Amino acid sequence: MSNPIPVEVCSTINDMEASDSELFEQWCNGDAKAGQVLFGRYYDVLDRFFINKISSDPGDLVQETLIACVKGRDRLQQGRQFRSYLFAIAYNILNDHLRKTYRRGEQIDVDQISLRDLSDSPSTLVSRRREQRLLLEGLRNIPIAYQVILELHYWEKLAVREMSEILDLPSGTVKSRLRRARELLSEAMTRLAQSPELLRTTLTRLDDWAESCRRLLDGEEPGQP
Amino acid sequence: MxxxxxxxxxxxxxxxxxxxxxxxxxxxxxxxxxxxxxxxxxxxxxxxxxxxxxxxxxxxxxxxxxxxxxxxxxxxxxxxxxxxxxxxxxxxxxxxxxxxxxxxxxxxxxxxxxxxxxxxxxxxxxxxxxxxxxxxxxxxxxxxxxxxxxxxxxxxxxxxxxxxxxxxxxxxxxxxxxxxxxxxxxxxxxxxxxxxxxxxxxxxxxxxxxxxxxxxxxxxxxxxxxxxxxxxxxxxxxxxxxxxxxxxxxxxxxxxxxQALKAAVNLTTRGHxxxxxxxxxxxxxxxxxxxxxxxxxxxxxxxxxxxxxxxxxxxxxxxxxxxxxxxxxxxxxxxxxxxxxxxxxxxxxxxxxxxxxxxxxxxxxxxxxxxxxxxxxxxxxxxALVAGVSLAAVGALYDRSDESTDPCIGATWALDADHGQPWTSERRAAIRSAFDHVRLPYAAATWRTVDSQLDQYDRTWQRDVVQACRDTRVHHVQSPGLLDRRMICLRTARQGFVALTIELQKPDSRAVERAVAGTVDLPKLAACSDIETLRYGPAPPDEEFAEQVATIRRGLARVRTLALLGRFDETLSLAREQRVAAGKLPYRAVYAEALTALGRLLIYYGNRSQVQEGEDLLLEARDIAIGERHDELVPEIWNLLVVSAWRNHPATDRGREWSRQALASIRRLRDPPRHRIEALRQQGLLYYKDGRFALAAQLQHQALAALDSQPDASSFIRAAHLHDLANTLLRLNQLDEAHERYQRALDLYSATVGPDHPYLADVCFDLAMLYVARGQLDEARDMLDQVLHRQRRQLGPEHSVVGRTLLELAEIERRQGHLDRAHQLAMRGLQIYQREYSKDHSKRAFAHTRLGAIAYDRGDHAQALAEYEKVLAIERANKPGDHIDIGYIQANIAEVATGLGRHDKASASLDVAQSILGKDPVLMAFLRSVRGRIMLGQGRVADAVNELETAEKGFGQIPEGSMPGNRANLYWALARAITARDGRAGRRACDLATKAVGIFERQGPSARGAASAVQSWLRSSCNSN
The missing domain is CATH 1.10.510.10 (Transferase(Phosphotransferase) domain 1)
Known part of the structure; x- marks a missing residue:
C-alpha cells in the first residue's frame, strides 16, 4: 500500500557508502531520502548534459529524466551501471524533446542534424573566452549524436563500454564515432574561426579546452589553459 | 544534502x-x-x-x-x-x-x-x-x-x-x-x-x-x-x-x-x-x-x-x-x-x-x-491614428506580429480602463507576498498553481477580447450589436478576475486555502464566445442604466469571490445590497443575476432558514431568467437548486426534477461543457446523497469523461470529480476501483495545491473509510492518525474536521475492541462538536451515535439508550420524520431497549424503523431479528420463533460475513426461542448457539461478554443431550 501522505522516513542510508544502484533501488521502493541523495549526485551532471543542447530550461528535462528513470526501473538490468542507464534515458529524452520542439511532425535524425540547424540559440550559454566560445559553438555545429559522444567522453569521462550502453551501439562503432566526432568538430571550428591562431590553440589543446568548458558550464572559474 | x-x-x-x-x-x-x-x-x-x-x-x-x-x-x-x-x-x-x-x-x-x-x-x-x-x-x-x-x-x-x-x-x-x-x-x-x-x-x-x-x-x-x-x-x-x-x-x-562569432573573432578595433x-x-x-x-x-x-x-x-x-x-x-x-x-x-x-x-x-x-x-x-x-493610445498594449499582447495595424489591439486596454490592469507585476508580487505571509505549508505549491492559472486566464481573456473585436472590425463577420454583447460579457467576466486578484493580495489563510478553487471558479470565458447564446440572450441595458448595471455586476463579482474565499458573513450584506439595487432597475436580467448570487450564497453557507430563503430566491431568479431569455444564467440556477437539494433534501422528487431541468436547459445551449460537467457533478452528488449509488457513479463517470475531453480543464477540478466518484464506488463496494480513484485524486491535488493541503486530508479520510470497508482496520487507523496529525497542524486542534476524524478513529477502535480508547476519542470528538456546532446540529447527533455504539459494546445499554435518545431528539428537529437516518436511529434504540428489557419502548421504535427501512430486504431481516428478540422478551415464544426464523432466512440471502454481530444475536435469540417453545434444547438450538459463539469469539473483545453468556448456556443446556 503506497502511502499518499509523505511521512518522515527514518533512513539509515549513509550518503557516502551506498552505491548508486542501492540508492536507486531504495528510491524505487518508496524511500524518498535515497532518491534525494541520488538527486544530489546526479542533478548537476544531467543539467550539464542538457544545457548545451536545448534552448529551453534544462531543469524540466532533468526532472523528466529522473521520473522516467523510476518508471522504467525494470529496464535497469542486473549488473548494468546506473550511470549508463541514466544517461541512456537522458539521451532518449533529449531526442524526444528535440523532435517535439523543432520539427513538429517531421522526423529528425540526430546523426545528421546539428543543434545549430535546429535552434538559433541555446539557453543561457555565454562564454567570455573566444576559445571556449569557439568550442561550444563548434559542438553545436556538429550532429547531435556526435556532440553527445564528445561531451560524454570529455566531460563525463565515460568509458567506451558505458557509452556503448548509453547510445546502444557496439563498442567498435562508439570508437569510430568518437574519431569521426573529433574530425567533425575540427571542421566545424575551422569553418567558424577566422583566426588561424585561435583555431590552432583550441584544436591542439582540445582536452584542456573541453575540461575548461565543462567547468564553465558548471559555473566554475575556467582555468587558464 | x-x-x-x-x-x-x-x-x-x-x-x-x-x-x-x-x-x-x-x-x-x-x-x-x-x-x-x-x-x-x-x-x-x-x-x-x-x-x-x-x-x-x-x-x-x-x-x-x-x-x-x-x-x-x-x-x-x-x-x-x-x-x-x-x-x-x-x-x-x-x-x-x-x-x-x-x-x-x-x-x-x-x-x-x-x-x-x-x-x-x-x-x-x-x-x-x-x-x-x-x-x-x-x-x-x-x-x-x-x-x-x-x-x-x-x-x-x-x-x-x-x-x-x-x-x-x-x-x-x-x-x-x-x-x-x-x-x-x-x-x-x-x-x-x-x-x-x-x-x-x-x-x-x-x-x-x-x-x-x-x-x-x-x-x-x-x-x-x-x-x-x-x-x-x-x-x-x-x-x-x-x-x-x-x-x-x-x-x-x-x-x-x-556570423556573430565570426564578427567577434575578427574584431580588430583596439581600445575600448x-x-x-x-x-x-x-x-x-x-x-x-x-x-x-x-x-x-x-x-x-x-x-x-x-x-x-x-x-x-x-x-x-x-x-x-x-x-x-x-x-x-x-x-x-x-x-x-x-x-x-x-x-x-x-x-x-x-x-x-x-x-x-x-x-x-x-x-x-x-x-x-x-x-x-x-x-x-x-x-x-x-x-494610422486608428490605433491611437491603445497601441501601448502592443508589447504585452503581441510579439513581432504583423498585427500592430489591428484596430483591436487597444480593446483590452479600454475594457480595463476603469479599474486598471488587474494582472501586473506589482499585483502578482503582492499576491505572492501575501501567500508567503500566511506561512501555510501548502502556500508555495498553491501559489504556483494560482499564478499559472491566473496568467492563463488573463491571456485567454485578452485573446478573446481581441478576437471579439476583430470579428467585427477586421473580419466584418459580426454585427456591432453582437460585438457589444460579447464585450459586455467579457467585461463582466473581467470583474470576477479583478475581484479575485484584489482579494488575493490580502494575507489571509482562508483565502490561500481556497485560492485554487477561486481561480477555477472564475467566470467561464467560453460563454462570451458562445455567439448563439449571446445573440438570443437579453439585450444590453439601455444607455441610461448601463453604468448602474455594470456597478451591480461588479458587486456581484465581489460577492462570489468573497464567498469562495470563505468570508460569508461580510458577503451577505453586500449581496443583499446588490439585490436591492438591482430590484430598482427596469433591467430584469441583472435582477435575476443578483437573486442568483444571493441564493447561491445562502444555500451554500446559510443556516437552515437561510437555506430555505436561498432556495426561494433561486426559484424566483429562475422565473425571471427564463422570462428574460437569460439562457446562460438558467442552467446555473437549476444547478444551484440541485445543490440545494442534495445538501438539504436529497430524497425528494423536487431535486430530481430540478436536475432534469438543468440538463434540459443545457441541451438548449447545445450541451456546452462549461455547464454540462457541473450539472453532471451536482446530479451525481444528489443521487449519492439519496443513496442511489449506481446512478451516481454513472453520472460521475460521464462527468469525468466530459472533463477529459477538455484539454485545458484544471487538474484540481479533475481531482474533485475523482474524489466524488471514489466515494460512490466505495459505497458500491467496488473497493479496488475506488482505491484507484482516491490515489489519482491525491496525486492531482498534490500537484496543484501541494501535499500538505487540507483537501488531501479529506481524501485520506475517505480512503481510511475504504480500509475500514476492506476490514484493514490497522491501515485505516494509521491513515486516520496521520490525517488527524495533519489536520491538527493545519487547522488547529479544535477544528470541527478534527472532531470528525476523532469520531471515525473512535469507531475503528471500537471495532477492534479497544473500548476505553474508543470512548476517549469519541468524547474528545464530541467536545469539539459541542463547541463548534449548536445544540441541535446534526453533527452533534453523529457524535452521540458513536458514543452510543461504544456504550452498547461495553454492555452499558442504559448509557447507549441515553445517547441514542439524544441523537433522535436532534435528528427529529433537523430531518423529516421519514428520513432514513431516523429509521436507523430508531432501529438502534429498539435494539438497546430490547437489551434493557424495555419491550414496549423497543417495539414502538421498531415500528417506526420498519416503516422507514422496511423496503430494504437486508435491513428488514435485521429488524425482524430485533422484533423476534422483543417477542421473546415479552414471552411470546411462538411469535418469536416465527419472526426469528423469517429473519434467519433473510440473513441467508446476504453474504456470510456481513453484519456478524447482528447475525450472532439472531442465532442466539433463535436458539433460546426454540428451546423455550420445545421446553428443552434440541439439536437445532444447540447448533445455532454454537454458531453464535463462534461468531462472537471471532469478533474479539467487544463480544466477549456475549460469547461467555452463550457458552455457559451451552454447557448447561446442551451437554445433557
Missing part, C-alpha cells in the same frame, strides 16, 4: 571570481531547487542574495545574469542583476558601479526603472531593481508594420524615456548607452529607462582587468532580459549576438550566431568603446568622456531610426561611422515621409557632432519635440 551540493556552495562562497557563465551555478541552483521540490515535494534551501530570495533565472547577457527575486523587506518582487565582474581585478570599477547604482537608487522618476539597492555578492556587484512586465522599446518598434504605427505614438514613448534621462542628468548621472533595447515599455504603455551607467562600469572593468587581451567585449544590455518574460521564453540573447549587434550595422546579424556604436556619440567613439549631451545624441539616433526606419549615420566599421558623423552626412528623408520638418530639424540639432552645438539639456530637446508635435499639421500625423 549530498556532497555534490556542498561542492556547489563551496564554489559560490569560496571567494573566487564570479561565474563568467550566465546561467551558471546560481541559476542551476535555482533550477535544482525547483526540480527537487517538484520531485520530492519538499523544498531545498532558498538561494539568497542579501535580503533577496531568488525566484528564477530570467535571462543572461554579456553583463551578467538577471534573476527575479523576492524582497523580504519591501515585500515585493524585484529584478536582480548580478553584474559580471572582470576577472577579479576590477575592484575599482565595481566600486564605481556600486556608487553610481546607489546614487541612482535615490532617484525616483516614473520613466526610470527604480533601483532599490545595490551591493556585492561574492565579489560581484548586484543591483536590485523594479520588476517590470512588458517589452523593450526595441521589440516594440520591431513589432510595428510599415507606415502604420503613428509617429505621434513613437514620439510619446521617446519623450517619456527622454524625461527619464533628463531626471537622471539632473542628478548628475549619465546613461552612456541609451538605445531602444535599454528602454522598457510597460504593459500600460509607460516607457522606462534602464541600465544607467552600467556601460562604463563594465567596460572599465574589462579595461583594467584584461588590457592584454584583444577585448572584443562590448556591452550588451540586460534590458531584454529584464522585460519580464515568462521563464520559458526568457532565453536571453546570447552574448555572441549582442556583441555582433554592437559592431555590425546589419540588422540580421544578431540572429545568426555563426563604452556602449553600442550605432547609437554612440562621436566623443564616445573617440573614447572621450561622455556627458549628458552624449546621451542626447544617442537618444536622437534612436528616435531618428524609429521615425525614419533608417539610421542617420552609416558605416561598417567604427571608423566609417565616425567619418559619417563628422561629415554630418545624414541621409535625406524618404519621399513622402509624414514626419513634420520641425521634428526633423530638432533631431538634427541633437545629432550635431560637436556637443556644444546640441541642445544644452535633454529638457530643451524634449520641449522642442513636444512643441513640434503640437504644431505639426494634424493631417501629417494621421496615417
Amino acid at each position: 549530498s556532497d555534490n551540493d556542498n561542492r556547489d556552495s563551496d564554489n559560490l562562497s569560496g571567494g573566487k571570481a564570479a561565474s563568467p557563465v550566465a546561467g551558471g551555478s546560481l541559476s542551476r541552483q535555482l533550477r535544482k531547487a525547483r526540480v527537487y521540490e517538484s520531485i520530492f515535494g519538499v523544498g531545498l534551501q532558498a538561494v539568497t542574495i542579501g535580503r533577496f530570495t531568488l525566484l528564477e533565472h530570467i535571462g543572461s547577457g554579456g553583463m551578467g545574469e538577471v534573476y527575479a527575486a523576492y524582497d523580504e523587506h519591501l515585500d515585493r518582487k524585484v529584478a536582480i542583476k548580478l553584474v559580471r565582474s572582470g576577472l577579479g581585478t576590477s575592484a575599482r570599477a565595481d566600486e564605481r558601479l556600486l556608487r553610481e547604482a546607489q546614487t541612482l537608487a535615490q532617484l525616483s522618476h516614473p520613466n526610470v526603472i527604480q533601483i532599490y539597492d545595490a551591493g556585492t555578492y561574492q565579489d560581484r556587484v548586484f543591483i536590485a531593481m523594479e520588476f517590470v512586465r512588458g517589452t523593450t522599446l526595441e521589440k516594440w518598434l520591431d513589432a510595428r508594420e510599415s507606415g502604420q504605427v503613428t509617429a505621434r505614438e513613437i514620439l510619446r514613448l521617446f519623450i517619456g524615456a527622454g524625461r527619464g534621462l533628463e531626471a537622471a542628468h539632473n542628478a548628475d548621472l549619465v546613461h552612456r548607452d541609451f538605445k531602444p533595447a535599454n528602454v522598457l515599455v510597460e504593459q500600460d504603455g509607460r516607457p522606462r529607462v534602464a541600465d544607467f551607467g552600467l556601460a562604463r562600469a563594465m567596460a572599465s572593468a574589462e579595461q583594467e582587468s584584461d588590457s592584454a587581451r584583444d577585448s572584443s567585449e562590448l556591452l550588451s544590455p540586460l534590458s531584454n532580459d529584464l522585460a519580464g518574460q515568462s521563464p520559458g521564453r526568457a532565453a536571453a540573447e546570447p552574448e555572441l549576438s549582442t556583441t555582433a549587434d554592437t559592431l555590425s550595422m546589419e540588422s540580421d546579424l544578431s540572429s545568426a550566431p555563426a 568603446i563604452l556602449g553600442t556604436p550605432r547609437y554612440m556619440a562621436p566623443e564616445q567613439l573617440y573614447g572621450h568622456i561622455a556627458d549628458s549631451r552624449s546621451d542626447q545624441f544617442s537618444f536622437c539616433v534612436a528616435l531618428y531610426e524609429a521615425l525614419y526606419r533608417t539610421l542617420p549615420f552609416v558605416g561598417d566599421t567604427v571608423e566609417q561611422l565616425r567619418q559619417s558623423i563628422e561629415q554630418s552626412h545624414i541621409a535625406e528623408p524618404p519621399r513622402g515621409s509624414a514626419i513634420p520638418n520641425t521634428v526633423r530639424k530638432t533631431l538634427l540639432r541633437g545629432l550635431e557632432p560637436d556637443p556644444e552645438r546640441r541642445f544644452a539639456t535633454m529638457g530643451q530637446l524634449l520641449d522642442a519635440l513636444e512643441q513640434a508635435m503640437r504644431r505639426g499639421h494634424r493631417a501629417l500625423w494621421t496615417l
Whole structure:
C-alpha cells in the first residue's frame, strides 16, 4: 500500500557508502531520502548534459529524466551501471524533446542534424573566452549524436563500454564515432574561426579546452589553459 | 544534502571570481531547487542574495545574469542583476558601479526603472531593481508594420524615456548607452529607462582587468532580459549576438550566431568603446568622456531610426561611422515621409557632432519635440491614428506580429480602463507576498498553481477580447450589436478576475486555502464566445442604466469571490445590497443575476432558514431568467437548486426534477461543457446523497469523461470529480476501483495545491473509510492518525474536521475492541462538536451515535439508550420524520431497549424503523431479528420463533460475513426461542448457539461478554443431550 501522505522516513542510508544502484533501488521502493541523495549526485551532471543542447530550461528535462528513470526501473538490468542507464534515458529524452520542439511532425535524425540547424540559440550559454566560445559553438555545429559522444567522453569521462550502453551501439562503432566526432568538430571550428591562431590553440589543446568548458558550464572559474 | 551540493556552495562562497557563465551555478541552483521540490515535494534551501530570495533565472547577457527575486523587506518582487565582474581585478570599477547604482537608487522618476539597492555578492556587484512586465522599446518598434504605427505614438514613448534621462542628468548621472533595447515599455504603455551607467562600469572593468587581451567585449544590455518574460521564453540573447549587434550595422546579424562569432573573432578595433556604436556619440567613439549631451545624441539616433526606419549615420566599421558623423552626412528623408520638418530639424540639432552645438539639456530637446508635435499639421500625423493610445498594449499582447495595424489591439486596454490592469507585476508580487505571509505549508505549491492559472486566464481573456473585436472590425463577420454583447460579457467576466486578484493580495489563510478553487471558479470565458447564446440572450441595458448595471455586476463579482474565499458573513450584506439595487432597475436580467448570487450564497453557507430563503430566491431568479431569455444564467440556477437539494433534501422528487431541468436547459445551449460537467457533478452528488449509488457513479463517470475531453480543464477540478466518484464506488463496494480513484485524486491535488493541503486530508479520510470497508482496520487507523496529525497542524486542534476524524478513529477502535480508547476519542470528538456546532446540529447527533455504539459494546445499554435518545431528539428537529437516518436511529434504540428489557419502548421504535427501512430486504431481516428478540422478551415464544426464523432466512440471502454481530444475536435469540417453545434444547438450538459463539469469539473483545453468556448456556443446556 503506497502511502499518499509523505511521512518522515527514518533512513539509515549513509550518503557516502551506498552505491548508486542501492540508492536507486531504495528510491524505487518508496524511500524518498535515497532518491534525494541520488538527486544530489546526479542533478548537476544531467543539467550539464542538457544545457548545451536545448534552448529551453534544462531543469524540466532533468526532472523528466529522473521520473522516467523510476518508471522504467525494470529496464535497469542486473549488473548494468546506473550511470549508463541514466544517461541512456537522458539521451532518449533529449531526442524526444528535440523532435517535439523543432520539427513538429517531421522526423529528425540526430546523426545528421546539428543543434545549430535546429535552434538559433541555446539557453543561457555565454562564454567570455573566444576559445571556449569557439568550442561550444563548434559542438553545436556538429550532429547531435556526435556532440553527445564528445561531451560524454570529455566531460563525463565515460568509458567506451558505458557509452556503448548509453547510445546502444557496439563498442567498435562508439570508437569510430568518437574519431569521426573529433574530425567533425575540427571542421566545424575551422569553418567558424577566422583566426588561424585561435583555431590552432583550441584544436591542439582540445582536452584542456573541453575540461575548461565543462567547468564553465558548471559555473566554475575556467582555468587558464 | 549530498556532497555534490556542498561542492556547489563551496564554489559560490569560496571567494573566487564570479561565474563568467550566465546561467551558471546560481541559476542551476535555482533550477535544482525547483526540480527537487517538484520531485520530492519538499523544498531545498532558498538561494539568497542579501535580503533577496531568488525566484528564477530570467535571462543572461554579456553583463551578467538577471534573476527575479523576492524582497523580504519591501515585500515585493524585484529584478536582480548580478553584474559580471572582470576577472577579479576590477575592484575599482565595481566600486564605481556600486556608487553610481546607489546614487541612482535615490532617484525616483516614473520613466526610470527604480533601483532599490545595490551591493556585492561574492565579489560581484548586484543591483536590485523594479520588476517590470512588458517589452523593450526595441521589440516594440520591431513589432510595428510599415507606415502604420503613428509617429505621434513613437514620439510619446521617446519623450517619456527622454524625461527619464533628463531626471537622471539632473542628478548628475549619465546613461552612456541609451538605445531602444535599454528602454522598457510597460504593459500600460509607460516607457522606462534602464541600465544607467552600467556601460562604463563594465567596460572599465574589462579595461583594467584584461588590457592584454584583444577585448572584443562590448556591452550588451540586460534590458531584454529584464522585460519580464515568462521563464520559458526568457532565453536571453546570447552574448555572441549582442556583441555582433554592437559592431555590425546589419540588422540580421544578431540572429545568426555563426556570423556573430565570426564578427567577434575578427574584431580588430583596439581600445575600448563604452556602449553600442550605432547609437554612440562621436566623443564616445573617440573614447572621450561622455556627458549628458552624449546621451542626447544617442537618444536622437534612436528616435531618428524609429521615425525614419533608417539610421542617420552609416558605416561598417567604427571608423566609417565616425567619418559619417563628422561629415554630418545624414541621409535625406524618404519621399513622402509624414514626419513634420520641425521634428526633423530638432533631431538634427541633437545629432550635431560637436556637443556644444546640441541642445544644452535633454529638457530643451524634449520641449522642442513636444512643441513640434503640437504644431505639426494634424493631417501629417494621421496615417494610422486608428490605433491611437491603445497601441501601448502592443508589447504585452503581441510579439513581432504583423498585427500592430489591428484596430483591436487597444480593446483590452479600454475594457480595463476603469479599474486598471488587474494582472501586473506589482499585483502578482503582492499576491505572492501575501501567500508567503500566511506561512501555510501548502502556500508555495498553491501559489504556483494560482499564478499559472491566473496568467492563463488573463491571456485567454485578452485573446478573446481581441478576437471579439476583430470579428467585427477586421473580419466584418459580426454585427456591432453582437460585438457589444460579447464585450459586455467579457467585461463582466473581467470583474470576477479583478475581484479575485484584489482579494488575493490580502494575507489571509482562508483565502490561500481556497485560492485554487477561486481561480477555477472564475467566470467561464467560453460563454462570451458562445455567439448563439449571446445573440438570443437579453439585450444590453439601455444607455441610461448601463453604468448602474455594470456597478451591480461588479458587486456581484465581489460577492462570489468573497464567498469562495470563505468570508460569508461580510458577503451577505453586500449581496443583499446588490439585490436591492438591482430590484430598482427596469433591467430584469441583472435582477435575476443578483437573486442568483444571493441564493447561491445562502444555500451554500446559510443556516437552515437561510437555506430555505436561498432556495426561494433561486426559484424566483429562475422565473425571471427564463422570462428574460437569460439562457446562460438558467442552467446555473437549476444547478444551484440541485445543490440545494442534495445538501438539504436529497430524497425528494423536487431535486430530481430540478436536475432534469438543468440538463434540459443545457441541451438548449447545445450541451456546452462549461455547464454540462457541473450539472453532471451536482446530479451525481444528489443521487449519492439519496443513496442511489449506481446512478451516481454513472453520472460521475460521464462527468469525468466530459472533463477529459477538455484539454485545458484544471487538474484540481479533475481531482474533485475523482474524489466524488471514489466515494460512490466505495459505497458500491467496488473497493479496488475506488482505491484507484482516491490515489489519482491525491496525486492531482498534490500537484496543484501541494501535499500538505487540507483537501488531501479529506481524501485520506475517505480512503481510511475504504480500509475500514476492506476490514484493514490497522491501515485505516494509521491513515486516520496521520490525517488527524495533519489536520491538527493545519487547522488547529479544535477544528470541527478534527472532531470528525476523532469520531471515525473512535469507531475503528471500537471495532477492534479497544473500548476505553474508543470512548476517549469519541468524547474528545464530541467536545469539539459541542463547541463548534449548536445544540441541535446534526453533527452533534453523529457524535452521540458513536458514543452510543461504544456504550452498547461495553454492555452499558442504559448509557447507549441515553445517547441514542439524544441523537433522535436532534435528528427529529433537523430531518423529516421519514428520513432514513431516523429509521436507523430508531432501529438502534429498539435494539438497546430490547437489551434493557424495555419491550414496549423497543417495539414502538421498531415500528417506526420498519416503516422507514422496511423496503430494504437486508435491513428488514435485521429488524425482524430485533422484533423476534422483543417477542421473546415479552414471552411470546411462538411469535418469536416465527419472526426469528423469517429473519434467519433473510440473513441467508446476504453474504456470510456481513453484519456478524447482528447475525450472532439472531442465532442466539433463535436458539433460546426454540428451546423455550420445545421446553428443552434440541439439536437445532444447540447448533445455532454454537454458531453464535463462534461468531462472537471471532469478533474479539467487544463480544466477549456475549460469547461467555452463550457458552455457559451451552454447557448447561446442551451437554445433557
